[in-house]
Amino acid sequence: xxxxxxxxxxxxxxxxxxxxxxxxxxxxxxxxxxxxxxxxxxxxxxxxxxxxxxxxxxxxxxxxxxxxxxxxxxxxxxxxxxxxxxxxxxxxxxxxxxxxxxxxxxxxxxxxxxxxxxxxxxxxxxxxxxxxxxxxxxxxxxxxxxxxxxxxxxxxxxxxxxxxxxxxxxxxxxxxxxxxxxxxxxxxxxxxxxxxxxxxxxxxxxxxxxxxxxxxxxxxxxxxxxxxxxxxxxxxxxxxxxxxxxxxxxxxxxxxxxxxxxxxxxxxxxxxxxxxxxxxxxxxxxxxxxxxxxxxxxxxxxxxxxxxxxxxxxxxxxxxxxxxxxxxxxxxxxxxxxxxxxxxxxxxxxxxxxxxxxxxxxxxxxxxxxxxxxxxxxxxxxxxxxxxxxxxxxxxxxxxxxxxxxxxxxxxxxxx
Numbered sequence: 001x002x003x004x005x006x007x008x009x010x011x012x013x014x015x016x017x018x019x020x021x022x023x024x025x026x027x028x029x030x031x032x033x034x035x036x037x038x039x040x041x042x043x044x045x046x047x048x049x050x051x052x053x054x055x056x057x058x059x060x061x062x063x064x065x066x067x068x069x070x071x072x073x074x075x076x077x078x079x080x081x082x083x084x085x086x087x088x089x090x091x092x093x094x095x096x097x098x099x100x101x102x103x104x105x106x107x108x109x110x111x112x113x114x115x116x117x118x119x120x121x122x123x124x125x126x127x128x129x130x131x132x133x134x135x136x137x138x139x140x141x142x143x144x145x146x147x148x149x150x151x152x153x154x155x156x157x158x159x160x161x162x163x164x165x166x167x168x169x170x171x172x173x174x175x176x177x178x179x180x181x182x183x184x185x186x187x188x189x190x191x192x193x194x195x196x197x198x199x200x201x202x203x204x205x206x207x208x209x210x211x212x213x214x215x216x217x218x219x220x221x222x223x224x225x226x227x228x229x230x231x232x233x234x235x236x237x238x239x240x241x242x243x244x245x246x247x248x249x250x251x252x253x254x255x256x257x258x259x260x261x262x263x264x265x266x267x268x269x270x271x272x273x274x275x276x277x278x279x280x281x282x283x284x285x286x287x288x289x290x291x292x293x294x295x296x297x298x299x300x301x302x303x304x305x306x307x308x309x310x311x312x313x314x315x316x317x318x319x320x321x322x323x324x325x326x327x328x329x330x331x332x333x334x335x336x337x338x339x340x341x342x343x344x345x346x347x348x349x350x351x352x353x354x355x356x357x358x359x360x361x362x363x364x365x366x367x368x369x370x371x372x373x374x375x376x377x378x379x380x381x382x383x384x385x386x387x388x389x390x391x392x393x394x395x396x397x398x399x400x401x402x403x404x405x406x407x408x409x410x411x412x413x414x415x416x
Contacts, residue, residue: 028204071237078272082142089137105192106192114178252361278316342403343398343416
């Protein structure tokens with residue numbers, strides 16, 4: 001079924017009896033050409049592009065829970081391409097271009113809203129750093145505007161300009177950035193992949209790998225052995241545990257990243273705002289809730305929940321930036337498991353095991369990278385060569401000294 005205004009009208013007039021489930025619920029086949037482990041945004045996008053763009057068949061996605069139960073449904077929904085380094089900016093700009101045509105491509109409303117993002121700066125040093133970043137964005141084909149204090153005040157007048165501990169001096173604006181509905185993205189990719197013949201297998205946990213003479217032959221799962229020609233791993237914060245079953249130890253750590261939403265309010269936040277003097281970012285959902293977040297919890301964990309010190313720190317950042325936020329009531333918090341790499345940048349590469357491929361290390365950047373990550377991973381699986389925008393995301397870059405340290409925090413995953 002292809003969605004359209006006429007289809008909606010027809011169903012409204014006929015009692016909505018014609019709608020069908022978004023995807024099938026098949027049993028696993030004995031073997032596939034391609035098996036993607038992980039039914040989140042990156043795994044579903046990989047399967048979709050493998051089938052649609054690279055015309056591959058006999059593809060399965062294995063998810064230990066239900067589709068979209070991981071980080072894809074547990075984030076703050078921001079999409080942007082305002083990066084600095086040449087290893088990152090072209091990739092995220094490629095992702096931004098895919099976001100702009102995504103809903104039309106897979107015929108599903110993912111609620112992509114390009115309402116813009118403003119990164120505030122509070123010192124002359126930050127201003128110079130943002131000017132440099134903006135120039136790098138322009139060179140990569142993205143859009144960027146450096147705003148002075150009065151331009152920011154005209155756009156976001158409710159911020160604390162006059163009595164702030166950290167005076168706002170301006171900001172870096174990317175107008176094409178914004179937000180998207182996270183679970184809508186997962187459902188859209190899942191539906192699109194299913195229509196192309198991909199088997200989406202839920203409640204199917206990978207418990208081991210069958211490796212013979214240096215080549216992977218398939219996966220052991222809670223629903224039996226499944227043979228595979230090639231296997232792609234895209235399990236975010238569970239990467240370390242899954243790859244351990246293939247005998248690999250990776251340069252990543254798993255940490256909890258909390259997110260927050262307030263009660264529904266009248267429209268207040270025009271786009272996405274980030275605080276330059278602390279780690280705080282905020283936007284407003286279509287339901288009216290303020291959606292915001294900050295730093296990861298500093299300890300390693302596989303739990304999808306965090307602790308109170310980070311809640312306090314994020315609330316302090318929000319109050320310093322916009323005191324009016326103190327009058328809203330916090331509705332709920334949740335956590336996603338971040339696979340934090342040593343340099344804060346991702347990994348899309350082959351592994352030393354023939355036929356086994358890795359997509360990991362997304363740190364804070366996983367959701368916004370979903371389309372490009374899926375496309376680049378599908379390109380790697382289909383052609384055995386990296387996509388032109390993902391050539392820097394090698395697994396061995398830490399050994400070779402070619403790190404992509406976007407944040408400049410060194411080899412400490414908890415700081416990225």
